[in-house]
Amino acid sequence: MPQASATNRRIVLANRPTGQPDENTLRLETTSVPEPGPDEMLVRTVYLSLDPYMRGRMNDAKSYAEPVPIGGVMTAQVVGQVVKSNIEGYEVGEYVLNTSGWQDFAVSDGTQVVKLGKSPDNPSWSLGILGMPGYTAYAGLLKIGEPKAGETVVVAAAAGPVGATVGQIAKLKGCRVVGIAGGSEKCAHVVENLGFDACLDHRSDDLAAQLREACPSGIDVYFENVGGKVLYAVLPLLNPFARVPVCGIVSWYNLPGLPDGPDMGPAIMGAILRMKVRMQGFIIFDNFGADVYQEFVRDMTAWLKNGSISYKEHVVEGLENAPEAFNQLLAGGNFGKMVVKVG
Numbered sequence: 001m002p003q004a005s006a007t008n009r010r011i012v013l014a015n016r017p018t019g020q021p022d023e024n025t026l027r028l029e030t031t032s033v034p035e036p037g038p039d040e041m042l043v044r045t046v047y048l049s050l051d052p053y054m055r056g057r058m059n060d061a062k063s064y065a066e067p068v069p070i071g072g073v074m075t076a077q078v079v080g081q082v083v084k085s086n087i088e089g090y091e092v093g094e095y096v097l098n099t100s101g102w103q104d105f106a107v108s109d110g111t112q113v114v115k116l117g118k119s120p121d122n123p124s125w126s127l128g129i130l131g132m133p134g135y136t137a138y139a140g141l142l143k144i145g146e147p148k149a150g151e152t153v154v155v156a157a158a159a160g161p162v163g164a165t166v167g168q169i170a171k172l173k174g175c176r177v178v179g180i181a182g183g184s185e186k187c188a189h190v191v192e193n194l195g196f197d198a199c200l201d202h203r204s205d206d207l208a209a210q211l212r213e214a215c216p217s218g219i220d221v222y223f224e225n226v227g228g229k230v231l232y233a234v235l236p237l238l239n240p241f242a243r244v245p246v247c248g249i250v251s252w253y254n255l256p257g258l259p260d261g262p263d264m265g266p267a268i269m270g271a272i273l274r275m276k277v278r279m280q281g282f283i284i285f286d287n288f289g290a291d292v293y294q295e296f297v298r299d300m301t302a303w304l305k306n307g308s309i310s311y312k313e314h315v316v317e318g319l320e321n322a323p324e325a326f327n328q329l330l331a332g333g334n335f336g337k338m339v340v341k342v343g
Helices: 053-057 123-127 132-145 161-172 184-192 207-214 228-237 265-274 290-306 319-330
Strands: 007-013 026-032 041-049 078-085 095-098 105-108 114-117 152-156 176-181 198-201 219-223 238-246 278-281 313-317 337-341
Touching: 007 319, 026 319, 041 095, 041 123, 041 319, 078 123, 095 105, 095 123, 114 123, 123 337, 132 161, 132 219, 132 238, 132 290, 152 161, 152 228, 161 176, 161 219, 176 184, 176 207, 184 198, 198 207, 207 228, 219 228, 228 238, 228 265, 313 319, 319 337
Parallel strands: 152 176, 152 219, 176 198, 219 238, 238 278, 313 337
Antiparallel strands: 007 026, 041 078, 041 105, 041 337, 078 095, 095 114
């Protein structure tokens, strides 16, 4: 079902899932295209970002942001194009970064909108390497992880948009970098194309032993994206005063309760205490100010221009395929930053 100028497709939260979202979680609706009022503009979605944090927004639980209401459009950043404008400074045809969610069209008053110009190069990159994932990697690693030359940095979900960027920045800072990813193809990409020193398949039965061999001097920085067995393999290898930026715990997002198996809470807390570990969770736009964002834009733009940073996208065609693609993302089936080409 291609995007059409006369109708607005939107994907709304139909039911709060228990565990993995299923066919009853999200619903595709068709409505009329809204009309912008005074000091408003109509934005057509071109690219939609899919990110793991969206799973948390499906739950009615205390968090850093309000949950999506039942019947509400699923939240997301999008790159869109202005179709009609009653706002001074926004022109028809201009591309913008917006937070209008999983739908074809949305009205905006300009709040939380970033102008991208009439003909931006690689507009979808504003959802990835030059947007929230890239900024998350940059600030989380450099401001919380504080890597030093010669240290060992371990990165979970190393082939994803955040992990891949973390590892490449750590290499630029002179670190030994070990990635953990899902499958031989991803691991080969991480080493051969991104320049990591090693990459381990988290599906391996002997992950903990492989990680010990890959980190003979222990681990100084662990960038946490997944939790689960990867975290448990990392814990015994953390060096004194190690730093652990906690960006995500995607392996646990679909759990309806506590993970199966022994309670690892005492082991985690014990390692933090004995090794004097600094473990800090962060939400990128809550923890860091405009000065850090300006540093990120300056540095990342330069690194991309001189080829120091490589970037990979996983593009899905069609808004109607977003729910299936989102479950694929949660299961680690994406290869690079996942975006949906909507229109």
